[in-house]
Amino acid sequence: MSNEIKEKSTTATEPESAVKDTADTKKKKRRRRFGDRNDGRKLRTMIPLNRIMPYIMARRSDAQNMFDDSFDVAKTDAFCRQKVKEGYKNFSFLHVLLAAYVRMLSQHPEINRFISGQKVYARNTIEVVMVVKKEMYSDSPETCIKVEFSPYDTIDDVYEKFNATVESVVGETEASSFDKLAKLINYIPGLLLRWTVKLLNFLDYFGLLPRALTRLSPFHGSFIVTSMGSLGIKPIYHHIYDFGNLPVFIAYGKRRRENIIDDDGNVVTRRIVDMKVVTDERICDGYYFANAFKTLKRNVEDPERLTVPPKEVIEDID
Numbered sequence: 345m346s347n348e349i350k351e352k353s354t355t356a357t358e359p360e361s362a363v364k365d366t367a368d369t370k371k372k373k374r375r376r377r378f379g380d381r382n383d384g385r386k387l388r389t390m391i392p393l394n395r396i397m398p399y400i401m402a403r404r405s406d407a408q409n410m411f412d413d414s415f416d417v418a419k420t421d422a423f424c425r426q427k428v429k430e431g432y433k434n435f436s437f438l439h440v441l442l443a444a445y446v447r448m449l450s451q452h453p454e455i456n457r458f459i460s461g462q463k464v465y466a467r468n469t470i471e472v473v474m475v476v477k478k479e480m481y482s483d484s485p486e487t488c489i490k491v492e493f494s495p496y497d498t499i500d501d502v503y504e505k506f507n508a509t510v511e512s513v514v515g516e517t518e519a520s521s522f523d524k525l526a527k528l529i530n531y532i533p534g535l536l537l538r539w540t541v542k543l544l545n546f547l548d549y550f551g552l553l554p555r556a557l558t559r560l561s562p563f564h565g566s567f568i569v570t571s572m573g574s575l576g577i578k579p580i581y582h583h584i585y586d587f588g589n590l591p592v593f594i595a596y597g598k599r600r601r602e603n604i605i606d607d608d609g610n611v612v613t614r615r616i617v618d619m620k621v622v623t624d625e626r627i628c629d630g631y632y633f634a635n636a637f638k639t640l641k642r643n644v645e646d647p648e649r650l651t652v653p654p655k656e657v658i659e660d661i662d
Contacts, residue, residue: 382558383465383469383564384458387457388662404459404586404591410620418615421437439502440644441596443497444643444650446472446493448636449566457627459624461551470494471565473490474488475489487522488562498650521560525560541587563590565589568594571595572595572597593621593623596617597619597620602614
């Protein structure tokens with residue numbers, strides 16, 4: 345990374361530091377209470393209907409909602425090209441989407457909830473999960489990365505954190521921590537492995553999984569994202585998993601062209617990226633989901649909004 349980029353990043357985050365100090369002070373005041381987990385705090389003031397829904401729909405696969413949307417990426421592509429000119433290597437739509445999602449969670453924290461043990465929790469962190477190839481050819485092994493972000497992160501912060509994590513695993517011959525864990529589990533014989541997974545599920549139900557495991561697990565996090573566009577195909581609706589606590593799965597596809605009629609009645613060609621989303625509907629209501637993803641769309645289509653930290657970060661209820 346060039347010194348120029350580091351200097352720009354430092355300058356961009358200077359006002360953020362003071363805000364972060366305030367936020368950290370608030371977090372220290374919130375003590376862990378009985379029923380909280382190491383990756384989230386139990387929500388105790390929810391309305392009765394929302395508290396009983398995880399018992400009615402006990403599994404995440406019972407509660408899957410699916411929707412799709414699309415982005416006009418004219419401004420987004422121009423923004424990415426400008427970032428590349430400034431020296432941000434491989435800056436892409438993915439960085440914009442990640443930054444927009446982090447910003448969305450800073451303003452709509454209910455989307456960062458999860459269900460475990462039929463209880464609703466507010467996640468303590470923002471953790472993004474993605475599967476990447478170690479090298480770009482068909483037989484290359486895949487690995488899973490998890491990146492932790494702050495709700496105060498700008499798009500430059502997201503770029504640096506995400507790229508640092510990717511560079512630590514892509515092209516490396518040495519196994520990552522996730523690969524080592526997967527290899528260790530792979531040594532367990534099939535029948536015993538089945539009971540091992542049941543044990544992990546049991547421990548997770550009661551919030552007893554060690555934080556070291558939930559940090560590595562690709563099934564525990566704020567959301568998981570996959571790029572179908574890098575494969576040159578349209579996005580798919582990808583299921584969310586009953587194991588773990590991931591509440592949202594996002595897939596986006598390749599760019600396409602679409603003709604629309606503007607306000608003056610003229611036919612205009614737009615560059616579009618389609619997105620398909622699968623959510624756990626138990627974490628919040630449909631109205632809240634709709635408003636949150638409208639925020640996501642506005643920020644993806646106008647990424648200049650993401651170059652400065654949010655004026656405030658909204659916390660979830662107690």
